[in-house]
Amino acid sequence: MPVEFLTGEQAEAYGKFAEEPTRPELERFFFLDDVDRDLIARRRSAHHQLGFALQMCMVRYIARFLPDDPLDAPWPVIEHLAAQLGIEDASVVKRYTERPKTAHEHAWEIRDVYEYREYDDAEWSRRFRTFLHGRAWTHAEGPVALFNQAVGWLRRHRVLLPGVSVLARQVSEARKVAEKRLHATVAGAARRADPALPGGLVATLKTPEGSRFSELERVDEIGAYRLGRLRLSQIPPNRMAALARYALGSKAPLLERASEPKRTAMLAAVMRHLEAKAIDEALDLFQVLKAARLLNTAKRKTEKERLSTLPQLERASRLVARAWTVLVEEHGTDLDVAAVWAALEEVGPRAAVTTAAATVVTRVPEDENTADVAMRAALATRYATVRPFLALLGESKALDAASAGKRVLAGVRGLPALARRKVGVKPLLPREVDDKLVPPMWRKAVYANPDLPQGSVDRDAYVVCVLEQLHRALNNRDVFASPSHRWSNPRARLLDGPDWDAVEEDVLAALSLDVPVQEHLAELVRGLDAGWKQLATRLEVAGSLVTNQVRAYDLLRMFGRDGRPTPLGAAFAEYGRIAKTEHLLRVVDPVDDTYRRQMNRQLTVQESRHKLARDVCHGKRGTIHRAYRDGMEDQLGALGLVLNAIVLWTTRYIDAAVAQLRAEGHEIRDEDVARLSPLKHKNLNLLGRYSFTTSVPAAGALRPLRDPDAPELDEDEDEPVGSE
Structure with missing residues (x-):
């Protein structure tokens, strides 16, 4: 069945292997632990074991079984599972579908053992609909984004994905319900504020005789409608903003033909948006005027005046300094007034010295805020x-x-x-x-x-x-x-009291919390410390962020003052640390390593390559310094050439080392060889200067490998790179 808002590629990729899993994905979703192996071992034949393992890992990866074709997976996935089970011929899995009912029976067993839920389960279907409708109401996101959120929720809660058309209809229905609720709520608020307001708004859509524009398109007195009086705190501002954007992009005739209450809601959203925008622009202009026409102008004026007096001040200061030198060095503490003045007159006339001292006092007042006082003047x-x-x-x-x-x-x-x-x-x-x-x-x-x-x-x-x-x-x-x-008040937009009660259910649903706020916080608190109970009301701040009632920027401004967190800011920071602490405790759990294994602690190939590249390009902290793009590309090309040479060199010698160990009778398992990486480079010295002599070794010849029984070199001895 076609899905209206999904492209053909998106619908086709839903619930299937859209592409071959990456190596990290294979290690995360297709790794068989002891519990998995014990369950698989109950199957007697190799093809049943491999087919069972494939279905088990498939539901982890794509969140659904494929009853029509349970083997619809990339062949490398099947080979990866066969290698873990010790099955040499992975093609035996083709016999798995000889009895169609077997795949269904195995799927039911996997579902029961690993506690997957069917999509039509009454309880989980209710929870999913609650989340979907809450998300559609609190977030102004498109149908594709909501569809992806729905898929993510189902995967997190181990609910098997339904057909793509079934889920798409659910998403479309939730969005329609949210839109109708939005229109009814806004129109109702307009009627409660003023019964004549909807009619007045609709009148702006009329085009006067002989005019090409409606009253709405040339309205001047936006503030006359006083849309700010509408009580819309129960509506997420992002929903109102999306409604206003949609209405602003529509022509007046289209708005006029819209049905009620949608028409009133769109007009109210537009006028409210324009009123807020007009106020914002006025205050923005005031801020710009204050900075550009007042502060900067006054600062330039005072600095210019101070600079103009600087030469006079310098001359007066030099004269006073010379007078002081004569007074101190020639007379010391034996002061005779007549002698002092005689000495000073050698520096300059008495009037000049007196004037210079007065100039210094005038130009250098004792007040430390002279510059600020002058700028205010x-x-x-x-x-x-x-x-x-x-x-x-x-x-x-x-x-x-x-x-x-x-x-x-x-x-x-x-x-x-x-x-x-x-x-x-x-x-x-x-x-x-x-x-x-x-x-x-x-x-x-x-x-x-x-x-x-x-x-x-x-x-x-x-x-x-x-x-x-x-x-x-x-x-x-x-x-x-x-x-x-x-320029609104972020404190007033924080959800609290009746406003929080009005949206609490939707916020909790959008956050995938199916328990009351107090119970949710109490559960987190019991996991750490009873002292965290003071956070029992702070989830309201998270709800304010989710519904876009308040911006994160405004919250950060409110959470701190003078470089220190406010009590609300400190409490919210502690709330955020709860999840981090639980994460760390699960990572260091000495008994259960499931969480650590799921995190895929090993570096991926790409990360290892980046590590090698950073070590090779260690100069200037690994940054590329070239003035032009061509120069940067040349440097990156050279780095890539060196990396490829290192990988090739290391691969050759690893292969030679494995071959020699096997020739000497050592048991080398293929699965261990598969995990060897040519990106390990502790044996390479990347510092210093090198000179190379061009030589052509014999075909296929390598330098001798290092004897593991030979004594180690001292730190100050040189070992040629590649001597392993």
Whole structure:
């Protein structure tokens, strides 16, 4: 049966050997341990043993049996199993299908012994549907991605894969249910917020007479619809974002023809997205303005002023230094005022020395924050640049604040009134501003402007000062915006209380947790230490990440402050260590080595080749340093040539050593020879300089192998490479 969202190649490769397994895959899925061998040994004939082993390993690898053709596997797989069972002629497996019922009986036995479950098992079918619907709701992923997640879940839980069309229908059904739920939830939230809101949104799709564009395509007052008031916390933001993207890519006539509640849901998602985007762009512009037009300009101005005074300061400093030298070296502690001045006048006139000392004092004040104070004074002159933003920021209902940002936001709320005030007629007094919003580096610019009346406040400097505090608070998310994609409050988006209760079932299903949160955490805690019970509510953070309620970037910002983790951050880090600790305990288990064997500890051939390449190309820490691509390719080509030469050389001598050992009567097993690697290179000295003399050995001749009974060379003696 054709599957609509899978390509022909994907459907054909489902539940089959799409390609020949790699060597690591053979060692992981097709290795027969003692339990496997005991079960296989119950078969009397070689072809039954080999066929049974093939079905046993096949279900591990592709998660299903192949009743129509149980031998549908690459021939190297069959040979690999035959070698482990000591069956010399692997072709005997062809007799395995002489009695069709045998393969079915063996499959049932393997299923029961290794506890595989049928797809139509009532309990596991319910668990799978729960996972599938939870995943479809919490993740805005396409049908192919959801299909692959479904296959992964079935494999992890030892549920035999069904037919490809059966699983594809389940995936399609879960996605349709999730979409209908999304549309109904969004449309319902719109009606609850304002019964007239759906009609108003649909009206934007109408194209006025004589116009080529609908109201939606040229709407200006996005904020008038106030879509931020919709209570959509139970909907994963990634689902809302996907719905908005789909609606934005659709034409107005297509949206108008959509059925309810899909039409209202798409329009609400679009308008909410546009409103959040407008707020984001306004705050982005404020951030850019603050950095480019204010901070950078003021910094350049103050640096230019300081550089312009540097020559004068240097001249004054030299004069003062010379005067001090004369004073100390020639008179020491015997100071006579008249003599001192006479000596100083030899350096320069009294007025010049006095002026130089005054210049040094003026240009090098005692305050260590002189540069910061000067830059704030320059910032105060940029009031005209920020004035257009005051009404937008001060009167916007989109801004809100956490407890640490309440004072800053209150100060911002008062900026529009200060902008309208005629300070030339009515000066601003200190009691009319919030003194706690003025840090030390700003106090001189705000309270000590010499051009203003005594005791008055510099309105321009105070406004820019408050905006700088807003800039810092926005970066720390102490002040945030709603609705917003980039400037929202990550704390408010963490699932908790009723919001967590509304999505808990879906989150747990998407995480493949079929037990309550408390029970899941308690099970982990019992495996390590009773002290971990303080983490009993921290899974909610994982749920917030899974549903995209909050970005990982925002969580990291919230988990730490001033370089140290917050209590929430420390708790979440400890939760993550539980799985790592369990992994390490299973690795070092002295009794059961199953987990270690599954990890395939041996290096693969490719990894061994990389190790040899790193040792050969050890200069400059193994990095390729060439200015052009051609040069890099030449160096990599040379490295490949050397690697191939080493592998060829080692292979020749390994083969010669094995042949000589067998000739001397030693028993060398073929399976041991198969595991010999020509990539081992402890015998090679890769350091120093070498000179080679061209020589052509006799055909097939090799240098003599090292006698194992000969005494070992001392460390300072030279042994020619290849003397093994």
